[in-house]
Amino acid sequence: MGQTASQPVPDKSLQVIGAGLSRTGTTSFGVACSYLLDGPCYHGGTQMLNSPESHIKRWIEIIRHTPVKDETDREAVHEGVKEMLGGYVACTDLPSNAFVEELMDIYPNAKVICTVRDPDKWWNSLAPIIEKGNLTVLSWILAPLPTLRMFRTYHDALDDGRVGELYFRPGEPKRPTRAMWDRHIEHLKKVVPKEKLFFYDVRDGWEPLCAILGVPVPKDVPFPKLNDAQAMDNFMKASARRGLMAWTVTFLTVAVAGFSAGKYAKWI
Template sequence: MGQTASQPVPDKTLKVIGAGLSRTGTTSFGAACSYLLDGPCYHGGTQMLNSPESHIKRWIEIIRHTPVKGEADRVALHDGVKELLDGYVACTDLPANAFVEELMEIYPDAKVICTVRDPEKWWNSMAPIVEKGNLTLLSWILAPLPTLRMFRTYHDAIDDGRVGELYFRPGEPKRPTRLMWERHIEHLKKVVPKEKLFFYDVRDGWEPLCAILGVPVPKDVPFPRLNDAQAMETFMKTSARRGLMAWASIFLTVAGVGFYGAKYARLI
């Protein structure tokens, strides 16, 4: 995950729908697509957490139209996704990877590329977050911070909406599981025409990605090797420290006001 949100460019259009799950090299993939296609990539984690709060709120509004229950939901979802992804040459990670069908309709010439890795290694990287993460505690810590305070609301909306629709089953825990991998691949093969669906491992570097995109292999340019997990862990630790410092400041301010208010009350 990068530290700076990309900005859309008016004359650019989506050429790559990154359909890979989180923790499959999506940051490296996005950087590679941006270089090859000469335009900005929308990486969900980076954009969501490094943009003004209005951005994540807009996604929450859009996601709440899923599961689609009628034409009004379909139109709102279509228009909302187009609004937020116009001006990018590629997109990757959540929430875009949950809206492959809508993106294919909006950008019919785009190719769908699913980044992959060994499924067991993927789950081993996801499991500690899913099984040990405390969203309630984290949401309290982040509450004073703009944008980040909306993270729990966004998380709940997407679990109740499209992610839950695609990957959760009645009677199962309402959270990602190892089964999510197979269900995701099965979904892609069901909704994406065979000739438009590609699977790609970022460990393979430039050559297979360039072959998919039909562009020359860069010479003397190293393939971007970015660590999704490490970047996210660093970002969240930094954000947690900021949240705790903000709470400390709030408590000190409240205590100070209370102290001087009581002192003033004794004088009158």
């Protein structure tokens, strides 16, 4: 995950719908697509966490119209996704990978590329976070920080909306499991025409991706190798430190104000 949000370019249009789940090399994939297609890529994690708070709030509004129940919801999702992803040549990671059907409707000529890895290794990288993470504690730590304080609301909207719709089953806990991988692949094969659906492992480098896109293989340009998990881990640790520092400053300010008020009260 990068540290700078990409900016849309008015004359650019989506050519690649990145349908891979998080932790499948989505950051490297996004950078590679941006280079090959000469335009900005919308990487969900980067865009969400490095944009103004209005950005994540807008996505929450859109996601809350899922599961789609009526034409009002359908129109809200369609127009919202179009608004958020206009001006990019590619998109990858959440939330865009949960709106593949809508994106195919908006951009009928785009190719759907699902980044993949060994599914068991994928789950092993996620399981410790899912099983040991505490969103309630994290949400309190991040509460003083703009944008990041909306993380829990965004997460809950996804679980109650499109992510829950695609991957959770009645009676199951609302959280990712190993079954999410299989359900994701099954969903893609169901909704994406065979000739438009491609599976790609970033470890294979430029050649297969260039073949899918129909572009020349770059010469003397190393394929981007970025660690999604490490980047996110570093970002969240730094954010947690910022949140704790903000709480410390708040508590000290309140304590000093209380002490000063007490002294003033004695003087009068």
